[in-house]
Amino acid sequence: MKVIQDVVGRCVKLGVLIVMCSVFQTATAAQGVIVKNAWARATAPGQTTASVYMEIVSATDTVLIGAGSPRARSAGIHDMRTEGGVMKMRAVPKLALPAQKSVKLAPGGLHVMLVGIKRPLREKDRVPLELTIEGAGGSKSTVAVEAEVRPITASPHAH
């Protein structure tokens, strides 16, 4: 009898474990957003803003609707355009992430702007970021990203 109870107990525990695992898997799959090569340039003394670049691939059609970082007072998505020979930066409240397409945030274009940096970004620092993603039906999720800080002179292709 004791043996049977143990077996039943184990099965129940195993069942619970399987249910928990599948819940986690669904959460990951529903999000399905992969961020690669996140980086920022080291900041100069007194500089209070910084741009973060990365490559985002979403498994399904989603929208990037916001960003945040504990290293900055606020963060947002920006785009840079040349209008009449002048570089202009504008806020992008919603950035579409079409399914399976690689969306590149790179110098001279899209970037995550950190505003009000609390301490300078130093080479080899890892800057934590949270991206807010809106999926189908308005479901929101966050993706944690770590941006690697590269030398202040780093070009887009530097590694």
Ligand SMILES: [Cu+2]
């Ligand atoms: Cu900007």
